[in-house]
Amino acid sequence: MPELPEVEVVRRGLQDHVLGRTISRAVLTGARVARRHAAGPADLAARVAGSRVVDVDRRGKYLWLVLDPPADDPHALVVHLGMSGQLLVEDAAAPREKHLHAAFDFADDGPQLRFVDQRTFGGLALTGLLPDRRGDAGHPHGIPEPVLHIAPDPLEPAFDRAATVKRVRGKDSEIKRVLLDQTVVSGVGNIYADEALWRAQVHGRRTASALTGPTVGRVLDHAAEVMREALAQGGTSFDELYVNVNGASGYFDRSLAAYGQTGRPCPRCGTLIAREQFVNRSSHFCPRCQPRPRPRRTLPR
Numbered sequence: 627m628p629e630l631p632e633v634e635v636v637r638r639g640l641q642d643h644v645l646g647r648t649i650s651r652a653v654l655t656g657a658r659v660a661r662r663h664a665a666g667p668a669d670l671a672a673r674v675a676g677s678r679v680v681d682v683d684r685r686g687k688y689l690w691l692v693l694d695p696p697a698d699d700p701h702a703l704v705v706h707l708g709m710s711g712q713l714l715v716e717d718a719a720a721p722r723e724k725h726l727h728a729a730f731d732f733a734d735d736g737p738q739l740r741f742v743d744q745r746t747f748g749g750l751a752l753t754g755l756l757p758d759r760r761g762d763a764g765h766p767h768g769i770p771e772p773v774l775h776i777a778p779d780p781l782e783p784a785f786d787r788a789a790t791v792k793r794v795r796g797k798d799s800e801i802k803r804v805l806l807d808q809t810v811v812s813g814v815g816n817i818y819a820d821e822a823l824w825r826a827q828v829h830g831r832r833t834a835s836a837l838t839g840p841t842v843g844r845v846l847d848h849a850a851e852v853m854r855e856a857l858a859q860g861g862t863s864f865d866e867l868y869v870n871v872n873g874a875s876g877y878f879d880r881s882l883a884a885y886g887q888t889g890r891p892c893p894r895c896g897t898l899i900a901r902e903q904f905v906n907r908s909s910h911f912c913p914r915c916q917p918r919p920r921p922r923r924t925l926p927r
Contacts, residue, residue, distance in 0.1 A: 631878070649731070680693070720738075758784065776808050779813030780853065797835060801823070801833070811849075820911065825848040855881065856881075
């Protein structure tokens with residue numbers, strides 16, 4: 627599933643290509659693409675027609691277009707990329723992709739915006755915008771209703787490092803599990819959690835509440851650092867599904883130190899990177915730089 631850098635790459639591409647343009651027509655194929663829109667695909671298509679794109683925004687892995695309909699009642703077209711969703715800017719005459727689920731035409735007769743999703747876990751929904759509970763820093767139009775519960779990500783102005791450290795330390799759970807909790811800090815997924823923990827030399831199974839404030843702060847700082855580096859390289863692409871709006875893949879996978887590096891030498895100490903099951907994912911770490919936490923001792927009664 628794409629994480630913050632990959633979604634931000636798409637957001638920037640959309641900002642370059644669709645900002646300020648007016649949607650003249652939307653064609654949605656099948657009902658699944660709009661399953662998160664309660665009124666169905668026909669309603670969504672009818673309501674976005676005539677709307678102008680006034681902003682392209684993001685929080686964590688969530689992406690949305692701010693639309694200004696004729697009634698001057700801004701709404702957000704929330705795009706869930708899921709595991710394989712792609713937003714592509716293409717000429718209307720270009721061949722239709724096999725897994726094309728939505729196409730948006732614009733009044734200027736310029737390139738189309740297409741939503742392609744091979745595995746169909748993604749989708750579209752039209753929703754209202756509400757004031758951000760954490761202020762309007764970076765989100766002057768508000769936040770879509772389905773995104774209100776999501777915490778700020780480390781790259782946005784609303785991110786409060788001290789408050790996030792406190793929230794993390796208040797969790798009596800494994801630090802990696804907490805990093806993946808989008809209500810604590812958003813945007814961090816399996817790839818960048820492993821990379822941040824490797825850089826901070828912290829094993830993912832250590833209990834968050836047992837870590838010191840400076841240690842948690844270091845983990846969060848490294849998460850922000852590695853995501854900025856990935857963003858500069860177009861994100862991390864392990865297959866052809868993770869692409870920008872022009873269909874190009876990122877190349878940060880060549881710079882990964884831990885994730886996906888099982889059996890390769892740790893860039894810091896040379897110990898072979900290990901892999902273990904973590905919930906329904908995998909964790910990658912250096913057994914020497916990131917020692918496992920010691921089992922808690924149970925005192926006899």
